Amino acid sequence: MARILLENVTVAYPLLGRTPGGTPANTRKPGSNVVTQKGRSSVVAFSDLSLDLRDGDRLGLVGRNGSGKSTLLRVMAGVYEPSLGRVSVSGNIASLFNVGIGMQREATGRRNIELMGLAAGRSLREIRAKADEIADFAELGPFIDLPVRTYSSGMAMRLKFACGTAFTPEILLMDEWLGAGDTEFRRKARERMRELVDQAGILVLATHNHKLIQSECNKVLWLNRGRVRALGPPEEVLAKLERREPKLID
Numbered sequence: 685m686a687r688i689l690l691e692n693v694t695v696a697y698p699l700l701g702r703t704p705g706g707t708p709a710n711t712r713k714p715g716s717n718v719v720t721q722k723g724r725s726s727v728v729a730f731s732d733l734s735l736d737l738r739d740g741d742r743l744g745l746v747g748r749n750g751s752g753k754s755t756l757l758r759v760m761a762g763v764y765e766p767s768l769g770r771v772s773v774s775g776n777i778a779s780l781f782n783v784g785i786g787m788q789r790e791a792t793g794r795r796n797i798e799l800m801g802l803a804a805g806r807s808l809r810e811i812r813a814k815a816d817e818i819a820d821f822a823e824l825g826p827f828i829d830l831p832v833r834t835y836s837s838g839m840a841m842r843l844k845f846a847c848g849t850a851f852t853p854e855i856l857l858m859d860e861w862l863g864a865g866d867t868e869f870r871r872k873a874r875e876r877m878r879e880l881v882d883q884a885g886i887l888v889l890a891t892h893n894h895k896l897i898q899s900e901c902n903k904v905l906w907l908n909r910g911r912v913r914a915l916g917p918p919e920e921v922l923a924k925l926e927r928r929e930p931k932l933i934d
């Protein structure tokens with residue numbers, strides 16, 4: 685049973701060095717998410733957020749640039765610790781905003797399958813059991829045994845995509861829909877994405893594409909400057925958003 689539970693979570697990025705505008709101690713300018721306390725400044729990405737997602741939940745994250753969507757995905761993925769509050773996640777996760785992490789240009793494609801798999805938290809045994817399937821999916825032919833620096837950008841993307849989507853997760857986290865490659869590969873990539881989304885217990889998808897939200901999600905969270913503006917069924921939240929922020933609509 686997959687579950688993501690956030691209780692009163694705040695995430696603030698500490699700002700090192702000078703505060704923008706030389707802000708004095710203990711301030712928060714209206715409309716700004718830069719907070720200064722005891723002479724230390726930080727950007728509050730979102731604050732006091734509570735959320736309980738369970739199997740079957742398909743959550744769309746919407747909001748302006750900088751509203752906190754990517755940070756929220758990273759907190760769910762365990763990339764960032766919350767500054768305040770509690771996060772508990774059960775179920776294995778695929779974070780598709782992270783594909784390509786661990787890739788080494790000097791290493792061969794085959795070695796990179798292992799490196800990217802390890803960076804995604806898989807064991808070497810699991811990765812080796814899937815390695816041939818990943819190599820076949822990427823369709824790199826003999827290039828799979830050559831260093832990645834010899835690949836075109838499309839070839840490297842195919843390898844990243846094949847690795848990032850090789851394991852079906854219980855929790856799928858995405859910052860925009862992932863696609864890759866030329867027309868033929870894109871068709872295959874779409875099918876692979878479809879399978880992953882359909883089989884995942886929980887989906888969280890940050891996107892500016894409302895059609896995608898309508899087709900994939902059963903809940904929407906609208907963030908505005910790190911605060912929850914609305915959480916509910918897609919038609920309801922998107923209608924509010926379209927009324928208040930028509931320029932955000934794709």
Ligand SMILES: Nc1ncnc2c1ncn2[C@@H]1O[C@H](COP(=O)(O)OP(=O)(O)OP(=O)(O)O)[C@@H](O)[C@H]1O
Nearest residue numbers: 697717727728729748749750751752753754755756
């Ligand atoms: N590394 C960082 N250091 C300081 N502030 C950061 C950092 N990363 C993000 N922020 C700030 O946190 C806030 C939330 O950013 P985040 O990237 O989560 O927004 P977003 O909704 O995903 O935006 P977008 O739609 O542009 O991807 C913004 O104010 C941003 O400036």
